Amino acid sequence: xxxxxxxxxxxxxxxxxxxxxxxxxxxxxxxxxxxxxxxxxxxxxxxxxxxxxxxxxxxxxxxxxxxxxxxxxxxxxxxxxxxxxxxxxxxxxxxxxxxxxxxxxxxxxxxxxxxxxxxxxxxxxxxxxxxxxxxxxxxxxxxxxxxxxxxxxxxxxxxxxxxxxxxxxxxxxxxxxxxxxxxxxxxxxxxxxxxxxxxxxxxxxxxxxxxxxxxxxxxxxxxxxxxxxxxxxxxxxxxxxxxxxxxxxxxxxxxxxxxxxxxxxxxxxxxxxxxxxxxxxxxxxxxxxxxxxxxxxxxxxxxxxxxxxxxxxxxxxxxxxxxxxxxxxxxxxxxxxxxxxxxxxxxxxxxxxxxxxxxxxxxxxxxxxxxxxxxxxxxxxxxxxxxxxxxxxxxxxxxxxxxxxxxxxxxxxxxxxxxxxxxxxxxxxxxxxxxxxxxxxxxxx
Amino acid sequence: xxxxxxxxxxxxxxxxxxxxxxxxxxxxxxxxxxxxxxxxxxxxxxxxxxxxxxxxxxxxxxxxxxxxxxxxxxxxxxxxxxxxxxxxxxxxxxxxxxxxxxxxxxxxxxxxxxxxxxxxxxxxxxxxxxxxxxxxxxxxxxxxxxxxxxxxxxxxxxxxxxxxxxxxxxxxxxxxxxxxxxxxxxxxxxxxxxxxxxxxxxxxxxxxxxxxxxxxxxx
Numbered sequence: 001x002x003x004x005x006x007x008x009x010x011x012x013x014x015x016x017x018x019x020x021x022x023x024x025x026x027x028x029x030x031x032x033x034x035x036x037x038x039x040x041x042x043x044x045x046x047x048x049x050x051x052x053x054x055x056x057x058x059x060x061x062x063x064x065x066x067x068x069x070x071x072x073x074x075x076x077x078x079x080x081x082x083x084x085x086x087x088x089x090x091x092x093x094x095x096x097x098x099x100x101x102x103x104x105x106x107x108x109x110x111x112x113x114x115x116x117x118x119x120x121x122x123x124x125x126x127x128x129x130x131x132x133x134x135x136x137x138x139x140x141x142x143x144x145x146x147x148x149x150x151x152x153x154x155x156x157x158x159x160x161x162x163x164x165x166x167x168x169x170x171x172x173x174x175x176x177x178x179x180x181x182x183x184x185x186x187x188x189x190x191x192x193x194x195x196x197x198x199x200x201x202x203x204x205x206x207x208x209x210x211x212x213x214x215x216x217x218x219x220x221x222x223x224x225x226x227x228x229x230x231x232x233x234x235x236x237x238x239x240x241x242x243x244x245x246x247x248x249x250x251x252x253x254x255x256x257x258x259x260x261x262x263x264x265x266x267x268x269x270x271x272x273x274x275x276x277x278x279x280x281x282x283x284x285x286x287x288x289x290x291x292x293x294x295x296x297x298x299x300x301x302x303x304x305x306x307x308x309x310x311x312x313x314x315x316x317x318x319x320x321x322x323x324x325x326x327x328x329x330x331x332x333x334x335x336x337x338x339x340x341x342x343x344x345x346x347x348x349x350x351x352x353x354x355x356x357x358x359x360x361x362x363x364x365x366x367x368x369x370x371x372x373x374x375x376x377x378x379x380x381x382x383x384x385x386x387x388x389x390x391x392x393x394x395x396x397x398x399x400x401x402x403x404x405x406x407x408x409x410x411x412x413x414x415x416x417x418x419x420x421x422x423x424x425x426x427x428x429x430x431x432x433x434x435x436x437x438x439x440x441x442x443x444x445x
Numbered sequence: 446x447x448x449x450x451x452x453x454x455x456x457x458x459x460x461x462x463x464x465x466x467x468x469x470x471x472x473x474x475x476x477x478x479x480x481x482x483x484x485x486x487x488x489x490x491x492x493x494x495x496x497x498x499x500x501x502x503x504x505x506x507x508x509x510x511x512x513x514x515x516x517x518x519x520x521x522x523x524x525x526x527x528x529x530x531x532x533x534x535x536x537x538x539x540x541x542x543x544x545x546x547x548x549x550x551x552x553x554x555x556x557x558x559x560x561x562x563x564x565x566x567x568x569x570x571x572x573x574x575x576x577x578x579x580x581x582x583x584x585x586x587x588x589x590x591x592x593x594x595x596x597x598x599x600x601x602x603x604x605x606x607x608x609x610x611x612x613x614x615x616x617x618x619x620x621x622x623x624x625x626x627x628x629x630x631x632x633x634x635x636x637x638x639x640x641x642x643x644x645x646x647x648x649x650x651x652x653x654x655x656x657x658x659x660x661x662x663x664x
Contacts, residue, residue, distance in 0.1 A: 043483065043484075045479040045480035045483060046484045046487050048479070052639055053640040056587055056591050057518065057583065058582035059518060061582035073581075074585035075585065077586075083586045087586075119655070119663050120511060120662075120664060121511035123509075123512070124640060124647050125647040126647065285659070335661060336655075336659060338661070339660030341661075363662060
């Protein structure tokens with residue numbers, strides 16, 4: 001009848017240097033003050049009503065990949081995680097021990113991807129992602145954030161990008177990729193700061209840092225499609241946002257303002273974002289609200305939608321199709337966050353001759369277990385992701401294919417880890433990989 | 446006891462209704478004011494069309510992933526709420542009270558149907574209690590408030606059934622029935638029973654976000 005038979009987070013605590021350091025500086029008084037500042041000062045009716053109307057029916061347990069992967073362990077269910085964190089904080093008025101905050105931080109940052117799959121299971125309409133986000137906000141204000149993701153947040157505040165990329169390194173990366181691509185397409189340019197271009201292309205900082213070939217591929221695709229595009233040379237080029245996930249909303253606001261203002265300064269018609277899910281969530285759904293903008297000062301288009309445009313308008317012509325069977329992974333932030341499931345399928349079917357759907361699929365697809373900043377919490381919590389997404393491994397294996405199309409960076413990282421750990425013999429591809437591989441390149445040398 | 450019964454069906458009824466209506470109005474009004482003050486980044490996206498679409502979908506059994514994944518809960522939830530609603534409004538005994546209190550002639554359920562629905566609600570309360578005791582995913586998150594609201598619904602039904610079937614002291618059971626029913630009415634705005642007044646808004650909001658911003662079904 002009580003929680004005592006399930007110790008929950010207490011029995012699976014993981015050592016993280018910054019969680020230990022942060023908790024050691026806490027007092028009960030400070031915790032209570034911060035909890036009240038967030039739950040009463042920042043949050044309002046939405047949180048209060050969710051807390052009151054959650055009927056504790058447990059229906060959401062079937063939704064969560066962590067819970068499914070742990071054989072229905074109730075401490076991993078969405079409501080179980082809210083119970084151990086926000087519901088407990090509200091019930092006690094924030095009168096909890098520093099040690100409790102450690103467990104709450106571990107749950108909120110590493111055992112919930114904010115993927116919102118549970119939305120499809122809750123009759124009342126509780127938004128677990130919102131609630132867990134507020135738990136993170138409290139942890140951020142208490143200084144109790146996992147080390148690795150906190151480092152990326154520091155990078156954002158120090159450099160306005162996620163990966164400590166210096167301004168000259170950013171330009172060097174673009175010029176380097178332009179130089180490489182000119183070996184294939186001699187007339188190709190990556191246009192910097194072109195005022196009045198049709199669109200600004202923004203990417204996440206991990207692209208110049210360690211997936212630089214994606215910039216090469218994008219440049220080839222855009223160049224050969226004959227579109228009018230530009231990339232910014234100054235900060236504002238990175239659309240990623242780990243601050244949104246640590247709970248550092250002030251910094252999130254700075255990042256999004258910088259990104260939008262760069263687009264406005266260049267007088268582009270719209271922003272096209274690379275194949276990233278969390279960045280899209282930040283720019284399209286979260287950051288704008290923090291800044292008080294109901295809509296976006298510059299329209300936002302995700303790559304999936306843009307590729308769909310290029311293909312349906314005939315700007316890209318295909319020389320061949322990808323013949324191996326593929327399956328489609330639906331990234332939460334662009335499917336449950338933007339409804340791109342149909343366009344994703346149209347593009348994939350245009351590129352691939354044999355598409356095998358996962359089950360469940362589309363907006364009901366299971367999460368990659370990397371998003372929501374979980375993979376960014378780093379090596380200490382890698383095992384949490386692997387054990388917490390056996391369900392995804394089973395789902396992938398059941399397709400019987402060897403290639404997974406996943407138009408999201410975090411999904412790639414998470415799925416590759418799962419594929420390797422469970423020895424699935426699969427690999428992941430971006431749509432950009434497939435388009436670059438299959439398209440006609442009339443400008444090629 | 447007779448005096449207590451008379452008091453319960455007389456003045457206390459008015460108190461119960463006043464507390465219920467006043468409490469519900471106050472809770473809704475103050476929550477709305479709070480939402481206007483703190484949650485405009487959510488309220489701004491409310492959309493009647495998408496709200497109605499989501500509410501209609503979730504009001505249809507097995508029309509959502511959650512309902513389909515939990516067939517027993519789905520049947521129980523719909524049967525429970527529909528039966529309880531019918532009994533609250535149209536139980537034969539309640540029809541007398543509608544007439545007595547407000548002078549309105551309300552259609553009432555046939556006796557046999559009301560009896561069946563009463564038993565059904567009692568059994569479903571038992572089902573929900575069984576889930577809270579036996580299913581780890583429910584037991585882990587069950588708190589005293591959940592038992593309280595279950596009792597607030599079960600007690601009026603059990604006492605109504607016993608009184609109707611002439612089992613035990615009829616006057617005592619009738620009095621307990623009226624008192625516990627009034628307790629349920631008064632508790633509604635202030636306990637988890639408040640989902641009756643708040644859940645239309647949480648559902649409407651989720652429908653609005655998923656329809657208007659995320660362009661994705663929320664079912």
